[in-house]
Amino acid sequence: MDGDECEFSDPELSRSHRGSVASSVSRTQDVLVYLVGDSAVHLCVEGVVSVCVQELGRLVRQPLNITDCDQDAFAFWLCSPLLELQLKPKHQPYKLCRQWQDLLYRFTDASTEDISVDEPCLQYKRNVFYPKAKELQVEDEGVLKLLYEEARLNILENRYPCDPEHWIRLGALSCAIEFGSGLDDYKLIVAVREKKLTSFLPAHVVLGPGGFFSSLRARGSRQGELEQRLLKEYRTLSSTQGSAALFRQYLSTCHKLPYYGRLTCDFQSFKSPFCLSLPLSCSISLSGGRGFMLVEAGCLISPDSDQLGQAGAGCHGEGRTHCSPASAVTVRKSRLLHFKIPLKRSF
Incomplete structure:
Protein backbone atom coordinates (compact mmCIF):
# COMPACT_ATOMS: atom_id res chain seq x y z
CA MET A 1 0.00 0.00 0.00
CA ASP A 2 2.74 2.28 -0.84
CA GLY A 3 1.62 5.74 -1.76
CA ASP A 4 3.19 8.92 -2.77
CA GLU A 5 1.54 11.95 -1.38
CA CYS A 6 -0.80 14.66 -2.38
CA GLU A 7 -0.77 18.28 -1.38
CA PHE A 8 -3.48 20.83 -1.54
CA SER A 9 -1.08 23.44 -0.23
CA ASP A 10 1.92 25.63 -1.03
CA PRO A 11 4.24 24.15 -3.69
CA GLU A 12 7.36 24.94 -1.62
CA LEU A 13 6.54 22.47 1.13
CA SER A 14 9.25 19.88 1.51
CA ARG A 15 8.77 16.26 0.59
CA SER A 16 8.28 15.32 4.23
CA HIS A 17 5.10 17.35 4.28
CA ARG A 18 3.50 15.67 1.27
CA GLY A 19 0.06 14.29 1.98
CA SER A 20 -1.19 17.14 4.11
CA VAL A 21 -4.40 18.81 3.03
CA ALA A 22 -4.52 22.56 3.45
CA SER A 23 -7.43 23.94 5.39
CA SER A 24 -7.46 27.00 3.21
CA VAL A 25 -10.29 27.21 0.71
CA SER A 26 -8.83 29.98 -1.44
CA ARG A 27 -9.99 30.30 -5.01
CA THR A 28 -6.82 28.91 -6.63
CA GLN A 29 -4.52 26.35 -5.04
CA ASP A 30 -1.58 24.20 -6.04
CA VAL A 31 -2.28 20.49 -6.30
CA LEU A 32 0.39 17.84 -6.72
CA VAL A 33 -0.85 14.64 -8.33
CA TYR A 34 1.71 11.89 -7.82
CA LEU A 35 2.54 9.14 -10.25
CA VAL A 36 4.19 5.84 -9.42
CA GLY A 37 7.84 6.37 -8.53
CA ASP A 38 7.73 9.79 -6.81
CA SER A 39 7.25 11.89 -9.93
CA ALA A 40 4.39 14.37 -9.80
CA VAL A 41 2.22 16.62 -11.93
CA HIS A 42 1.82 20.15 -10.58
CA LEU A 43 -1.61 21.66 -11.20
CA CYS A 44 -3.14 25.03 -10.36
CA VAL A 45 -6.79 24.37 -9.64
CA GLU A 46 -9.60 26.82 -9.12
CA GLY A 47 -12.28 25.86 -6.61
CA VAL A 48 -10.23 22.93 -5.35
CA VAL A 49 -12.74 22.27 -2.56
CA SER A 50 -15.45 21.26 -5.01
CA VAL A 51 -13.46 20.09 -8.04
CA CYS A 52 -14.34 16.54 -9.07
CA VAL A 53 -12.20 13.69 -10.37
CA GLN A 54 -13.50 14.11 -13.91
CA GLU A 55 -12.22 17.70 -14.07
CA LEU A 56 -8.90 16.81 -12.42
CA GLY A 57 -8.47 14.06 -14.99
CA ARG A 58 -8.80 16.53 -17.83
CA LEU A 59 -6.18 18.78 -16.21
CA VAL A 60 -3.66 16.04 -15.47
CA ARG A 61 -3.89 14.37 -18.89
CA GLN A 62 -2.74 17.51 -20.69
CA PRO A 63 0.85 17.63 -19.33
CA LEU A 64 1.10 13.84 -19.58
CA ASN A 65 -0.07 13.89 -23.22
CA ILE A 66 -2.63 11.17 -22.57
CA THR A 67 -5.24 11.09 -25.33
CA ASP A 68 -8.95 10.57 -24.81
CA CYS A 69 -8.76 7.05 -26.22
CA ASP A 70 -6.29 6.03 -23.47
CA GLN A 71 -7.86 7.94 -20.58
CA ASP A 72 -9.70 4.90 -19.19
CA ALA A 73 -6.38 3.17 -18.50
CA PHE A 74 -5.83 5.40 -15.46
CA ALA A 75 -7.79 6.55 -12.45
CA PHE A 76 -7.33 8.76 -9.41
CA TRP A 77 -6.64 7.09 -6.09
CA LEU A 78 -6.51 8.21 -2.48
CA CYS A 79 -3.84 6.11 -0.81
CA SER A 80 -2.35 5.80 2.65
CA PRO A 81 -0.62 3.02 4.60
CA LEU A 82 -4.05 1.97 5.89
CA LEU A 83 -6.32 2.25 2.87
CA GLU A 84 -6.36 2.57 -0.93
CA LEU A 85 -9.46 3.89 -2.69
CA GLN A 86 -9.97 4.19 -6.43
CA LEU A 87 -12.17 7.21 -7.02
CA LYS A 88 -15.15 7.57 -9.35
CA PRO A 89 -15.53 10.53 -11.75
CA LYS A 90 -18.11 12.16 -9.47
CA HIS A 91 -15.92 12.06 -6.34
CA GLN A 92 -14.39 15.25 -4.93
CA PRO A 93 -10.87 14.43 -3.63
CA TYR A 94 -10.60 17.41 -1.28
CA LYS A 95 -13.81 16.54 0.54
CA LEU A 96 -12.83 12.88 0.77
CA CYS A 97 -9.50 13.89 2.31
CA ARG A 98 -11.41 15.83 4.96
CA GLN A 99 -13.51 12.72 5.62
CA TRP A 100 -10.55 10.35 5.62
CA GLN A 101 -10.84 9.27 9.25
CA ASP A 102 -14.49 8.35 8.76
CA LEU A 103 -13.52 6.22 5.76
CA LEU A 104 -10.82 4.47 7.79
CA TYR A 105 -13.30 3.60 10.52
CA ARG A 106 -15.68 2.30 7.86
CA PHE A 107 -13.30 0.24 5.75
CA THR A 108 -10.46 -0.78 8.09
CA ASP A 109 -9.88 -2.34 11.49
CA ALA A 110 -7.04 0.06 12.32
CA SER A 111 -6.65 1.36 15.84
CA THR A 112 -7.82 4.83 16.79
CA GLU A 113 -4.20 5.86 17.31
CA ASP A 114 -3.17 4.75 13.81
CA ILE A 115 -6.21 6.39 12.26
CA SER A 116 -5.50 9.71 13.96
CA VAL A 117 -2.09 10.06 12.25
CA ASP A 118 -2.94 8.54 8.87
CA GLU A 119 -3.05 10.92 5.89
CA PRO A 120 -4.06 10.19 2.29
CA CYS A 121 -2.20 10.96 -0.89
CA LEU A 122 -3.63 11.63 -4.34
CA GLN A 123 -2.24 9.36 -7.05
CA TYR A 124 -2.88 8.88 -10.75
CA LYS A 125 -2.26 5.27 -11.68
CA ARG A 126 -3.70 2.23 -13.42
CA ASN A 127 -7.46 1.74 -13.36
CA VAL A 128 -8.00 -1.61 -11.64
CA PHE A 129 -11.06 -2.19 -13.86
CA TYR A 130 -9.23 -1.56 -17.15
CA PRO A 131 -9.30 -4.73 -19.31
CA LYS A 132 -5.90 -6.28 -19.96
CA ALA A 133 -6.83 -6.90 -23.60
CA LYS A 134 -7.23 -3.16 -24.17
CA GLU A 135 -3.93 -2.47 -22.43
CA LEU A 136 -1.98 -4.25 -25.17
CA GLN A 137 -3.74 -2.14 -27.79
CA VAL A 138 -2.18 1.05 -26.42
CA GLU A 139 0.16 2.62 -28.97
CA ASP A 140 1.41 5.70 -27.12
CA GLU A 141 4.88 5.11 -25.67
CA GLY A 142 4.31 7.53 -22.78
CA VAL A 143 1.21 5.64 -21.65
CA LEU A 144 3.02 2.31 -21.99
CA LYS A 145 5.86 3.67 -19.85
CA LEU A 146 3.46 4.71 -17.08
CA LEU A 147 1.87 1.26 -17.10
CA TYR A 148 5.30 -0.41 -17.14
CA GLU A 149 6.62 1.62 -14.20
CA GLU A 150 3.64 0.70 -12.05
CA ALA A 151 3.80 -2.98 -13.01
CA ARG A 152 7.54 -3.09 -12.29
CA LEU A 153 7.09 -1.54 -8.85
CA ASN A 154 4.36 -4.05 -7.97
CA ILE A 155 6.56 -6.93 -9.12
CA LEU A 156 9.50 -5.72 -7.00
CA GLU A 157 7.22 -5.27 -3.98
CA ASN A 158 5.76 -8.76 -4.47
CA ARG A 159 2.24 -7.48 -4.95
CA TYR A 160 2.04 -9.66 -8.07
CA PRO A 161 3.43 -12.97 -6.80
CA CYS A 162 4.97 -15.08 -9.55
CA ASP A 163 7.30 -18.00 -10.15
CA PRO A 164 11.05 -17.82 -10.99
CA GLU A 165 10.41 -18.24 -14.71
CA HIS A 166 8.45 -14.99 -14.78
CA TRP A 167 10.53 -12.78 -12.50
CA ILE A 168 13.74 -13.65 -14.35
CA ARG A 169 12.07 -12.76 -17.65
CA LEU A 170 10.70 -9.52 -16.22
CA GLY A 171 14.07 -8.66 -14.68
CA ALA A 172 15.82 -9.14 -18.04
CA LEU A 173 13.26 -6.91 -19.76
CA SER A 174 13.82 -4.23 -17.10
CA CYS A 175 17.56 -4.42 -17.79
CA ALA A 176 16.94 -3.94 -21.51
CA ILE A 177 14.67 -0.97 -20.83
CA GLU A 178 17.12 0.58 -18.37
CA PHE A 179 20.44 -0.05 -20.17
CA GLY A 180 19.47 -0.96 -23.73
CA SER A 181 19.36 -4.45 -25.24
CA GLY A 182 22.79 -4.57 -26.88
CA LEU A 183 25.24 -4.67 -23.92
CA ASP A 184 27.89 -7.36 -23.71
CA ASP A 185 28.01 -9.67 -20.68
CA TYR A 186 30.61 -7.72 -18.70
CA LYS A 187 28.98 -4.32 -19.17
CA LEU A 188 25.56 -5.67 -18.19
CA ILE A 189 26.83 -7.30 -14.98
CA VAL A 190 28.65 -4.09 -14.01
CA ALA A 191 25.54 -2.02 -14.71
CA VAL A 192 23.31 -4.37 -12.70
CA ARG A 193 25.68 -4.32 -9.72
CA GLU A 194 25.87 -0.53 -9.76
CA LYS A 195 22.09 -0.28 -9.84
CA LYS A 196 21.67 -3.19 -7.38
CA LEU A 197 20.02 -6.49 -8.19
CA THR A 198 16.96 -5.56 -6.12
CA SER A 199 16.15 -2.93 -8.76
CA PHE A 200 15.33 -5.77 -11.17
CA LEU A 201 14.25 -8.68 -8.99
CA PRO A 202 12.06 -8.80 -5.85
CA ALA A 203 14.03 -8.39 -2.62
CA HIS A 204 12.86 -11.75 -1.22
CA VAL A 205 14.29 -13.44 -4.32
CA VAL A 206 17.66 -11.71 -4.06
CA LEU A 207 18.08 -12.07 -0.29
CA GLY A 208 16.71 -15.60 -0.03
CA PRO A 209 14.62 -17.16 2.75
CA GLY A 210 16.84 -15.74 5.49
CA GLY A 211 16.47 -12.14 4.28
CA PHE A 212 18.99 -9.75 5.77
CA PHE A 213 19.98 -12.33 8.39
CA SER A 214 21.15 -14.95 5.91
CA SER A 215 24.90 -15.53 5.76
CA LEU A 216 26.95 -13.28 3.50
CA ARG A 217 28.45 -16.30 1.73
CA ALA A 218 25.03 -17.76 0.94
CA ARG A 219 23.74 -14.38 -0.21
CA GLY A 220 26.80 -13.80 -2.40
CA SER A 221 26.45 -17.21 -4.03
CA ARG A 222 22.72 -16.68 -4.58
CA GLN A 223 23.20 -13.25 -6.13
CA GLY A 224 25.91 -14.58 -8.45
CA GLU A 225 23.55 -17.32 -9.63
CA LEU A 226 20.73 -14.81 -10.18
CA GLU A 227 23.03 -12.53 -12.17
CA GLN A 228 23.91 -15.40 -14.49
CA ARG A 229 20.26 -16.35 -14.97
CA LEU A 230 19.42 -12.71 -15.65
CA LEU A 231 22.28 -12.49 -18.15
CA LYS A 232 21.17 -15.67 -19.94
CA GLU A 233 17.61 -14.35 -20.30
CA TYR A 234 18.88 -10.93 -21.40
CA ARG A 235 20.76 -12.55 -24.30
CA THR A 236 17.48 -13.89 -25.70
CA LEU A 237 16.11 -10.37 -26.23
CA SER A 238 16.40 -8.79 -29.64
CA SER A 239 18.88 -5.91 -29.76
CA THR A 240 16.76 -4.08 -32.32
CA GLN A 241 13.66 -3.62 -30.19
CA GLY A 242 12.63 -0.11 -29.21
CA SER A 243 11.34 1.02 -25.84
CA ALA A 244 7.66 0.69 -26.78
CA ALA A 245 8.13 -2.95 -27.83
CA LEU A 246 9.97 -3.72 -24.58
CA PHE A 247 7.25 -2.03 -22.50
CA ARG A 248 4.63 -4.10 -24.31
CA GLN A 249 6.62 -7.32 -23.76
CA TYR A 250 6.88 -6.57 -20.05
CA LEU A 251 3.14 -5.95 -19.75
CA SER A 252 2.35 -9.02 -21.85
CA THR A 253 4.43 -11.16 -19.49
CA CYS A 254 2.65 -9.62 -16.50
CA HIS A 255 -0.69 -10.57 -18.05
CA LYS A 256 0.22 -14.23 -17.48
CA LEU A 257 0.24 -13.60 -13.72
CA PRO A 258 -3.08 -14.32 -11.97
CA TYR A 259 -3.00 -11.14 -9.89
CA TYR A 260 -1.79 -8.60 -12.43
CA GLY A 261 -3.94 -5.48 -12.63
CA ARG A 262 -5.70 -6.19 -9.37
Missing part, protein backbone atom coordinates in the same frame (compact mmCIF):
# COMPACT_ATOMS: atom_id res chain seq x y z
CA LEU A 263 -5.77 -4.01 -6.29
CA THR A 264 -3.79 -5.95 -3.70
CA CYS A 265 -3.87 -5.13 -0.01
CA ASP A 266 -3.68 -6.74 3.42
CA PHE A 267 -7.10 -8.14 4.24
CA GLN A 268 -7.23 -10.05 7.51
CA SER A 269 -5.56 -12.83 9.46
CA PHE A 270 -6.37 -16.37 8.39
CA LYS A 271 -6.60 -19.15 10.92
CA SER A 272 -5.02 -22.19 9.35
CA PRO A 273 -5.99 -25.82 10.11
CA PHE A 274 -2.90 -25.86 12.34
CA CYS A 275 -4.31 -22.99 14.46
CA LEU A 276 -1.70 -20.55 13.20
CA SER A 277 -2.65 -16.96 12.46
CA LEU A 278 -1.26 -16.09 9.05
CA PRO A 279 -1.42 -12.84 7.02
CA LEU A 280 -3.84 -12.82 4.12
CA SER A 281 -3.76 -10.48 1.13
CA CYS A 282 -6.82 -9.62 -0.92
CA SER A 283 -6.87 -8.68 -4.61
CA ILE A 284 -9.80 -7.01 -6.38
CA SER A 285 -10.65 -6.64 -10.06
CA LEU A 286 -13.58 -6.90 -12.49
CA SER A 287 -13.91 -10.60 -11.70
CA GLY A 288 -14.42 -9.93 -7.99
CA GLY A 289 -12.26 -10.49 -4.94
CA ARG A 290 -9.60 -13.12 -4.47
CA GLY A 291 -7.15 -13.66 -1.66
CA PHE A 292 -3.75 -15.26 -1.48
CA MET A 293 -1.18 -16.12 1.12
CA LEU A 294 2.51 -16.75 0.58
CA VAL A 295 3.78 -18.87 3.44
CA GLU A 296 7.17 -18.86 1.77
CA ALA A 297 8.09 -16.47 -1.02
CA GLY A 298 8.46 -17.69 -4.56
CA CYS A 299 5.48 -20.05 -4.90
CA LEU A 300 3.56 -20.30 -8.15
CA ILE A 301 -0.09 -19.22 -7.92
CA SER A 302 -2.07 -21.17 -10.50
CA PRO A 303 -2.86 -24.61 -9.11
CA ASP A 304 -4.84 -27.07 -11.24
CA SER A 305 -8.29 -27.97 -9.98
CA ASP A 306 -7.25 -31.53 -9.14
CA GLN A 307 -4.51 -30.21 -6.85
CA LEU A 308 -6.88 -28.34 -4.60
CA GLY A 309 -8.38 -29.29 -1.28
CA GLN A 310 -11.00 -27.39 0.69
CA ALA A 311 -10.42 -25.90 4.13
CA GLY A 312 -12.54 -23.62 6.24
CA ALA A 313 -11.58 -20.03 6.91
CA GLY A 314 -13.10 -16.99 8.51
CA CYS A 315 -12.48 -13.81 10.45
CA HIS A 316 -11.38 -14.15 14.00
CA GLY A 317 -10.03 -12.07 16.80
CA GLU A 318 -11.41 -9.10 18.64
CA GLY A 319 -13.18 -6.45 16.61
CA ARG A 320 -13.55 -8.65 13.52
CA THR A 321 -17.16 -9.74 13.88
CA HIS A 322 -18.18 -7.59 10.89
CA CYS A 323 -15.85 -9.32 8.42
CA SER A 324 -17.32 -11.26 5.52
CA PRO A 325 -16.85 -15.03 5.74
CA ALA A 326 -14.27 -16.51 3.39
CA SER A 327 -13.68 -19.95 1.95
CA ALA A 328 -10.12 -21.18 1.66
CA VAL A 329 -8.43 -23.48 -0.81
CA THR A 330 -5.12 -25.07 0.11
CA VAL A 331 -2.66 -26.54 -2.37
CA ARG A 332 -1.62 -30.04 -1.41
CA LYS A 333 2.12 -30.53 -0.92
CA SER A 334 2.73 -26.85 -1.46
CA ARG A 335 3.36 -23.73 0.58
CA LEU A 336 0.63 -21.66 -1.03
CA LEU A 337 -2.86 -20.95 0.26
CA HIS A 338 -5.31 -19.57 -2.29
CA PHE A 339 -8.61 -17.90 -1.33
CA LYS A 340 -11.75 -16.59 -2.94
CA ILE A 341 -13.45 -13.77 -1.04
CA PRO A 342 -16.96 -12.39 -1.64
CA LEU A 343 -17.18 -8.64 -2.10
CA LYS A 344 -20.14 -7.04 -0.36
CA ARG A 345 -18.99 -3.49 0.21
CA SER A 346 -18.89 -0.73 -2.34
CA PHE A 347 -17.65 2.82 -2.07
